[in-house]
Amino acid sequence: MRTEQRAADPAKPQAETSGDISGEPSRPGLRERKKQRTRDALLRAALELFTTKGYEETTVDEIAEAVDVSQRTFFRYFTNKQETAFAVQEMVEQRFVETLRERPADETPFVALRGAVIDAWDAMGRSIEEVVPVELHMRTYQMIESTPSLLAAHLRRSIEMEEEIARVIAEREGLDLDTDPRPRVVVAAFSGVMRVTGRLWGAGEDSSVESIRAITESYLDHLGPALAENWRTE
Amino acid sequence: MRTEQRAADPAKPQAETSGDISGEPSRPGLRERKKQRTRDALLRAALELFTTKGYEETTVDEIAEAVDVSQRTFFRYFTNKQETAFAVQEMVEQRFVETLRERPADETPFVALRGAVIDAWDAMGRSIEEVVPVELHMRTYQMIESTPSLLAAHLRRSIEMEEEIARVIAEREGLDLDTDPRPRVVVAAFSGVMRVTGRLWGAGEDSSVESIRAITESYLDHLGPALAENWRTE
DNA sequence: AGGCTAGTGTCAGCCACTGACAGTTGACAA
DNA sequence: TTGTCAACTGTCAGTGGCTGACACTAGCCT
Helix, strand or coil, rough: CCCCCCCCCCCCCCCCCHHHHHHHEEEEHHHHHHHHHHHHHHHHHHHHHHHHHHHCCCCHHHHHHCCCHHHHHHHHCCHHHHHHHHHHHHHHHHHHHHHHCCCCCCCCCHHHHHHHHHHHHHHHHHHHCCCCCHHHHHHHHHHHHHHHHHHHCCCCCCCCHHHHHHHHHHHCCCHHHHHHHHHHHHHHHHHHHHHHHHHHHCCCCCCCHHHHHHHHHHHHHHHHHHHHHCCCCC | CCEEEEEECCCCCCCCCCCCCCCCCCCCHHEEEHHHHHHHHHHHEEEEEEEECCCCCCCHHHHHHHHCCCHHHHHHHHCHHHHHHHHHHHHHHHHHHHHCCCCCCCCCCHHHHHHHHHHHHHHHHHHCCCCCCCCHHHHHHHCCCHHHHHHHHHHHHHHHHHHHHHHHHHHCCCCCCCCCCCHHHHHHHHHHHHHHHHHHHCCCCCCCHHHHHHHHHHHHHHHHHHHHCCCCCC
């Protein structure tokens, strides 16, 4: 009943306390800012440690110590050790889904999916920096792919997202997920390919955003033809 | 550095000790038989407990106690708690790969894959009984699908098998996995669909072998058409 | 029968994680 | 400014997965 993951979010930014007169996104109070700083510090420290000495080799105690808080405090910000590894990933995925929703309605599901990933990769380069250096995020991604327990968690998160994506697709096409298997099927095939590209990228040399973008495009373009009948007599 | 999974196999049936004169698969010594019995007992006890009171709620101590051995002994047979949950699954997958290898060379990769799963489901019904009741295995499968940490592990194991399958396909077609992405792509798409069916089956009512066989066939037949362009004007 | 060694139990200890409780410290009203 | 309340944190103790070390028991073999 130990390891692995739970749920909940004890660190959610609960209701603003400061008097919020102007409509502006007023700067949160000292308390909030302090919390945010602690969380960011824990996250960065964790990722830095994970990517240098390895995930399994990094102790929660070490992470806490690096930020000079108690271990108990760490667990109040992150439900478990794994969660830190996926914190940034989480953001990227969020963005992907949003992008997908905004795709023109006349696009084929597959085309829309393809377009959304490409966009997501591009946007990522720009908007993550606020939390952690992109380069650190890249290293993190590769670490996830090469750490068995994290890979497992990564995959599970993936299929949860698959379900969400399938819902979006079904909505776009005006279909019923419960009776029409096609949305789930495309998404499954699509995601399967995405995973392969992710793995390849993680294993390869070039860890740039451009690199994964290129692999993604190329592989997705192979999907249709690959399911066709005769490979040998192409 | 705790939970999750490791590797190794401390319980492998190492070299026969008894004098093996006849060519027959002579009955192993008392020592071996005893070991086998302990392992089977642990496995059955574990699955029984997992499926009744839940995986996370089951303690290794409880499993060990149910078989009346020490906790330490449990860990000499299984590298970790998770491994027991997948012990039977492991056999099924082994069989699937073997079946795939024996598929007629003139079949399309996709057709061969399709045929192999169907065969595997059929064979399963017959040959697992030796270790655990099929019904218990079914319950176990559903438990895996509904237990987050196990689902994660299950997915990871799946992609490891994907790689193996991709190798088989590449071999069949005489292709080079390193330069030709198509084997991995079909396998990825295929496996993606397989996972969806597995999940559906686990969530549904009918937990029979026939049921999953049917779902599998139906869904795989949807894959080709689903990737085609226009769903709305079908 | 007796020695060898695989298999087991016991013990101690690490680490992820959690509940309980008490001490600090921002936020806010008087 | 000060006092109160609640949020946040640290400390402590405990559970459960998992491992190394060591001593002991019991099949196996000569």
